[in-house]
Amino acid sequence: MTTTTSGGDHLSLTFAALADPTRRAMLTRLGQGPATVTELAKPFSISGPAITKHLKVLEKAGLITREKEAQWRRCRIEAQRLREANEFIEKYRKFWEDSFDRLEVYLQKLQAKDAQPAIKASAEPGVTGGTEGEGI
């Protein structure tokens, strides 16, 4: 049990911060480069305090930093926590890659099945010399 609680706080904060479309959109904007709070708030029709609250969640999770520059604050993305979140999710990569592989195998089988009757239909008459009528 201890393994699940200690060291899990950062990850919990990171995932909780990512569990909101507005905060993810803010990160996406910051992915293009640092931005002031005003620039970050522009696409959203939500109040100033709500914007501040979202930024505080992102900051507390260590996903962004806010630097004071003259009279405004400049936000920039911080990668370390995202790297940790990525490490957690990456452990499951084999599951989605396996399921993709299974889908591929299934599709190949389907294609092979589709192709076989076509080959038989065109090949059989020549080989057997006209027994196609059997079992119909």
Next chain:
Amino acid sequence: MTTTTSGGDHLSLTFAALADPTRRAMLTRLGQGPATVTELAKPFSISGPAITKHLKVLEKAGLITREKEAQWRRCRIEAQRLREANEFIEKYRKFWEDSFDRLEVYLQKLQAKDAQPAIKASAEPGVTGGTEGEGI
């Protein structure tokens, strides 16, 4: 704004489900293979209803499925949502790789700086002829 709300629900549910150490531990267990609810609950000293609640959050987020087998329920991991979460985070890979590269460049510079005086220090005694005893 519309881009941040529509299509973001799955991701929000996924990240919210991942924002808990018990649920992450359950996923880690399921990463080893399917398990019954009893097997999943074993490492945790929390109540049955609490376990059920966590499993429901994971199931609602599409991270696991629960199949009824005889009288128990077997849980297994589902990869699709994790793949989507991975896709979101992967977009920021360049940030943590860039910062890693910057760290590497910084360390190389440090090493180069360290190496320079050392070369001088080891070269000088050779030039002057046996002053290694200095400073001991």
